[in-house]
Amino acid sequence: MNISRMKGKVRAWFSKPANVILLVFLILLTVLTLYPLITMLLETVTVHLGREARLAKLPVGSKTLFHFARLFATSENKYSWITFYQPLLNTLAVSVSASAIAILFGGTVAFLVTRTNLKYKKFVSAVFTFPYIMPSWTLALFWETFFKNVMIGPKTSNGIMASVFGIYMPEWFVYGGFPIALVLGLHYAPFAYILIGGILRNMDANLEEAATILKTSRMRIIRKITLPIVRPAMLSTFLLVFASSMSAYSVPVFLGSPVRYYVLSTTMKSLMDSYKGQAYIVVAVMILFGVGILLLNQAVTNSRKQFTTVTGKSGQISKINLGKANRPIALLLVLILLLVAVVPLITFALESVIIKAGDYSLSNMTLDFWIGKDTTQWLDQGDSTGILLNPKVWSALGNSLGLAVTCSVVAGTCGILVGYGVSKRRGSKLASWVNNLSFFPYLMPSLAFGAIYLAMASGIPWLGGFLLMALAGSIKYLPFASRSGVNAMLQLSAEIEEAALITGVPWWKRMIRVIFPIQKSSFLSGYLLPMVSCMRELSLFVLIVPTSNWLLTTMLMQYSEKGWAQFGNAINLLIIIVVLIVNFTVNKLTGASIDKGVGG
Amino acid sequence: MRKLLSLLLALCLMLCAVSAFADVAADVEAGSAMSHDELLAKAKEETGKFVVAGNTSRIADAAEAFAALYGIETESNNMKDQEIYEKLESTTIDMVMIQDGANLLDYIDAGKLYNFVPAAVKDAIPENDQQPALIHQFINKLFIYNNKGDSVPAIKNVWEVTDPAMKGNVIFKNPTTEKVNMNFLVMLTSDAWAEKLAEAYKAWKGEDIELGEYKNAGYKWIAEFLANVTFIKSDTTIAEEVSQDTAAGKIGLFVLSKLRSSSVLTDNLTVAQYDATANGYTVEPFAGFMYPMYVMVPAAAKRPYTAMLFIEYLMSEEGFKPWGKNIGAYSSNPSIAPKEGDLGLDIWKANLVIEDPNYILDHIDVEDFITLYCQ
Numbered sequence: 001m002n003i004s005r006m007k008g009k010v011r012a013w014f015s016k017p018a019n020v021i022l023l024v025f026l027i028l029l030t031v032l033t034l035y036p037l038i039t040m041l042l043e044t045v046t047v048h049l050g051r052e053a054r055l056a057k058l059p060v061g062s063k064t065l066f067h068f069a070r071l072f073a074t075s076e077n078k079y080s081w082i083t084f085y086q087p088l089l090n091t092l093a094v095s096v097s098a099s100a101i102a103i104l105f106g107g108t109v110a111f112l113v114t115r116t117n118l119k120y121k122k123f124v125s126a127v128f129t130f131p132y133i134m135p136s137w138t139l140a141l142f143w144e145t146f147f148k149n150v151m152i153g154p155k156t157s158n159g160i161m162a163s164v165f166g167i168y169m170p171e172w173f174v175y176g177g178f179p180i181a182l183v184l185g186l187h188y189a190p191f192a193y194i195l196i197g198g199i200l201r202n203m204d205a206n207l208e209e210a211a212t213i214l215k216t217s218r219m220r221i222i223r224k225i226t227l228p229i230v231r232p233a234m235l236s237t238f239l240l241v242f243a244s245s246m247s248a249y250s251v252p253v254f255l256g257s258p259v260r261y262y263v264l265s266t267t268m269k270s271l272m273d274s275y276k277g278q279a280y281i282v283v284a285v286m287i288l289f290g291v292g293i294l295l296l297n298q299a300v301t302n303s304r305k306q307f308t309t310v311t312g313k314s315g316q317i318s319k320i321n322l323g324k325a326n327r328p329i330a331l332l333l334v335l336i337l338l339l340v341a342v343v344p345l346i347t348f349a350l351e352s353v354i355i356k357a358g359d360y361s362l363s364n365m366t367l368d369f370w371i372g373k374d375t376t377q378w379l380d381q382g383d384s385t386g387i388l389l390n391p392k393v394w395s396a397l398g399n400s401l402g403l404a405v406t407c408s409v410v411a412g413t414c415g416i417l418v419g420y421g422v423s424k425r426r427g428s429k430l431a432s433w434v435n436n437l438s439f440f441p442y443l444m445p446s447l448a449f450g451a452i453y454l455a456m457a458s459g460i461p462w463l464g465g466f467l468l469m470a471l472a473g474s475i476k477y478l479p480f481a482s483r484s485g486v487n488a489m490l491q492l493s494a495e496i497e498e499a500a501l502i503t504g505v506p507w508w509k510r511m512i513r514v515i516f517p518i519q520k521s522s523f524l525s526g527y528l529l530p531m532v533s534c535m536r537e538l539s540l541f542v543l544i545v546p547t548s549n550w551l552l553t554t555m556l557m558q559y560s561e562k563g564w565a566q567f568g569n570a571i572n573l574l575i576i577i578v579v580l581i582v583n584f585t586v587n588k589l590t591g592a593s594i595d596k597g598v599g600g
Numbered sequence: 601m602r603k604l605l606s607l608l609l610a611l612c613l614m615l616c617a618v619s620a621f622a623d624v625a626a627d628v629e630a631g632s633a634m635s636h637d638e639l640l641a642k643a644k645e646e647t648g649k650f651v652v653a654g655n656t657s658r659i660a661d662a663a664e665a666f667a668a669l670y671g672i673e674t675e676s677n678n679m680k681d682q683e684i685y686e687k688l689e690s691t692t693i694d695m696v697m698i699q700d701g702a703n704l705l706d707y708i709d710a711g712k713l714y715n716f717v718p719a720a721v722k723d724a725i726p727e728n729d730q731q732p733a734l735i736h737q738f739i740n741k742l743f744i745y746n747n748k749g750d751s752v753p754a755i756k757n758v759w760e761v762t763d764p765a766m767k768g769n770v771i772f773k774n775p776t777t778e779k780v781n782m783n784f785l786v787m788l789t790s791d792a793w794a795e796k797l798a799e800a801y802k803a804w805k806g807e808d809i810e811l812g813e814y815k816n817a818g819y820k821w822i823a824e825f826l827a828n829v830t831f832i833k834s835d836t837t838i839a840e841e842v843s844q845d846t847a848a849g850k851i852g853l854f855v856l857s858k859l860r861s862s863s864v865l866t867d868n869l870t871v872a873q874y875d876a877t878a879n880g881y882t883v884e885p886f887a888g889f890m891y892p893m894y895v896m897v898p899a900a901a902k903r904p905y906t907a908m909l910f911i912e913y914l915m916s917e918e919g920f921k922p923w924g925k926n927i928g929a930y931s932s933n934p935s936i937a938p939k940e941g942d943l944g945l946d947i948w949k950a951n952l953v954i955e956d957p958n959y960i961l962d963h964i965d966v967e968d969f970i971t972l973y974c975q
Contacts, residue, residue, distance in 0.1 A: 156847040
């Protein structure tokens, strides 16, 4: 093949926007994922200033395998068992359980909503996404505040369940592995609901009707027809929730520490204080899990068609008649959702207005923690004004919103571009690589992701503060946007663009005038989900935020850790309200919604 | 072209940073000899926002007062000490108030933090409290118990909290997440304290202590103490929880100054040392522990003279007010008296375990022993 022929081929290849996009993202994503990773791995073999250098008895900055030996193979004082192996086992136990709970709860509700004539469907589907919108530890905070009593844990005070209803829950219910798994499972159940519900909603009714005509029992239909169809979604959910639960930090801190139940993320955070080398090794282990999950997902989903391309072509979807069981089931569901989604909000509101803990009488209430000009009369610590009058809170709110908007714009736009590239070159190796690379950051635990960006930033002086966080956030949430982008593009047939192509419309005009308007709500969902996730994100930013007062969520974590309950609960409620408002507004204005964003 | 420019810019910034570091050392040196007016003049010359970070919430009040007094725009941040050490180089911080003397020593040796002693107080403050690092205040964590109900844990000997009957009734913040708590426990393994603990054991049980596998009485006390402890994640919460009407029989080891919160029912609490002083006995061999909070100038400070002015301010009676108006804070400046009703620094120094950074640095391995018993 001569030179001019090659030149011609290359030029032709580059003239297609899809190819250019894929190439650019391949390089960008590789650099932004691999470079921080390599920097972090270097840290695992370096000696850091402080206690670490003293322990290793080596000069600061020197290279060593000491940290590995220490973390994996130190039996004196059972160090390795306590610091690594036991937390690892706990993490696995909690993550698997949380995934199972999420699928069970979310999947069942999805089935009830999409394929039966359940009552109060509107309420259920509206409220079901709440647990995801609320920061995960707020549910943990609520759990402890609600169920604690003087028979368990520190045994010093009664929560609402004990003081108002007189019910004393046992210790294993309130602290430890069970509530951690339960809270995480509930927090991620919306994922299962959206993914599994998406499939069930679009399922061809003919599949089931054929079986019904042949007089197959309802249970058998569910077992043999419905379940196998949703199995891929169940697996995707399992893997997603597993990866997220592994990274959960605040939930185990609240519900695990009182009974000395530690997980990898809590151990990593406390190692990060004085023994950075070992902390980064734990991060590496978490990332290995993420890679493993990605490969597993690859292996399982490779052989099938994309399930989300089954669009709603079926006519009437026959709904199962629940008959007499309808009302009880519906009421039970509403009750559970109220407990999980609405009662926490009421609790936060209550806790943010009482002065002395445990006293819910009107005389013990004040709005000062919200709008008081001088709160030092109640609490001579924390901030001296109510949160709505505190400039630090407003600046943190501004930062949180600014960061969320930036991340969502960057991630969303990149997601559309990646979606365009992957769908146009679907089937090619390049598209497959970019597709996987763009999904990989999701599987890296947030805490680990923040850690590797921290490691990377310490070597680059100008990369810090807002820029670093925006970068980390954009890459971390790119998976959401790219999934919805890919799904949206795959639904479009090629002819739509080809008509414009033939008349010589440039690529950018095709995108803006033709493609974007058609799939507007799907694309915008790719913007919405990163925004909502970013607003309530903690673990990703906790290590790289300049100071704890910078973001609303890190401010909240600091307040909770210091025990400034009223301010903490008020800020918590503020975060949730802001996120709900944003979600609602974007939904009403553009039709975008979180469920479309997850790929449902 | 753009890449080259950004590389050049980065190089320039690094060069500036390096030269800035060298300047701060010289500035601190010069500042130690300056009078208040000279410092003020130099501080006013500096530009940009003045940023301080401290492990105490009340730094916000001090910073506000300072800003009002001198008309210098100040930003204060309340951060955990480990966070401050971590962010020293990546974030602009001009002055820090920081704990954990063991870590501090290493950072001073590595030239990341500089020690500044204002000329105004150099003679007043004891030598040990200003070298190698200037102590701003001492903070104490004491045995404080709930005085309601039938079985009040009015301890006169620390071995009482190791009694199996006290299991779950002792509240303490987890040492693995609170370095000063860890440091306190490490100090108990020193020969001096181990000896005192052995004597106290004899006074309590009437027989000599049997060490078994423990290296000394300190180790034994730590193991048995931690076996009885329930961890709560913040000292404020511990104060609130132990003070509840429903918390009869509980004893906590936590920061005294948390009693200033209205959410703490102080009528339900008795401070062991207060009771001891009032009734003429001693809690053997200690009634709690104490640790210093230091004030330092980071090597990367952009406004070193303002930092020095602020430190001078903090060491004065006016600057100490945000802490001095409550119990539990003791300035290292002997001319500043503690809050009325509180005991003096001399009594505390005689009855509390105080961290010795050098001992801790030489015995890091003890932390593993402690972590084991935190499981």
